[in-house]
Amino acid sequence: MEERVQAVEQVFEKLDQEIAQFQGWSGLHCKWGCGKCCFKPDIEATILEFLPFAHALYHADQAFAWLEKLKQSSGSICLILNPTQSGAGLCTEYKHRGLICRLFGFSARTNKHGRKELVTCEIIKTEQADQYTLAHEKVEQEKESIPVMHQYYMQLHAIDYELTKDFYPINQAIRKAIETVLAWYAYRND
Numbered sequence: 338m339e340e341r342v343q344a345v346e347q348v349f350e351k352l353d354q355e356i357a358q359f360q361g362w363s364g365l366h367c368k369w370g371c372g373k374c375c376f377k378p379d380i381e382a383t384i385l386e387f388l389p390f391a392h393a394l395y396h397a398d399q400a401f402a403w404l405e406k407l408k409q410s411s412g413s414i415c416l417i418l419n420p421t422q423s424g425a426g427l428c429t430e431y432k433h434r435g436l437i438c439r440l441f442g443f444s445a446r447t448n449k450h451g452r453k454e455l456v457t458c459e460i461i462k463t464e465q466a467d468q469y470t471l472a473h474e475k476v477e478q479e480k481e482s483i484p485v486m487h488q489y490y491m492q493l494h495a496i497d498y499e500l501t502k503d504f505y506p507i508n509q510a511i512r513k514a515i516e517t518v519l520a521w522y523a524y525r526n527d
């Protein structure tokens with residue numbers, strides 16, 4: 338379990354460095370205090386990307402409390418989100434946020450022509466329009482580097498295929514990650 342968690346955290350660390358590099362040359366950044374992307378009701382994630390969060394909850398003796406909270410919740414908005422939180426964003430577990438959370442806004446997908454296409458939010462597109470247009474062009478012309486979404490999902494696949502082959506609504510992915518950690522430790526302690 339620890340090895341898988343550390344492997345995921347290493348992928349996240351490398352991604353965060355690539356994102357910082359992208360933000361450096363493009364000048365694009367999240368609006369202070371925003372968090373709008375976290376309110377999307379249809380965010381999907383894999384179990385593995387929330388394994389570090391579940392593992393941290395287990396070691397903080399909070400796994401069962403969170404499992405109960407997730408089971409009680411009927412909504413689809415991420416339960417890690419705190420709409421009233423002050424500061425840079427609204428994520429209460431920023432260090433343990435998922436892969437989708439890190440990629441959104443500062444990464445590229447590969448389009449049907451095999452070209453990279455910057456994927457970002459409407460707020461950045463409209464409020465940072467000049468930088469966005471320039472960044473979009475440079476990414477498409479491969480003039481500057483940017484993290485590529487499927488390359489990062491492939492790295493998680495390589496760590497654990499079973500925990501990455503399916504996408505779940507984000508709260509379900511978090512719940513299944515917690516159940517995976519609890520089952521692993523329960524089995525190990527038997």
Ligand code: SF4
Pocket residue numbers: 374375380415416417418419427428429430431433434435438507
């Ligand atoms: S984990 Fe954090 S960043 Fe990701 S959707 Fe939830 S609140 Fe947003």
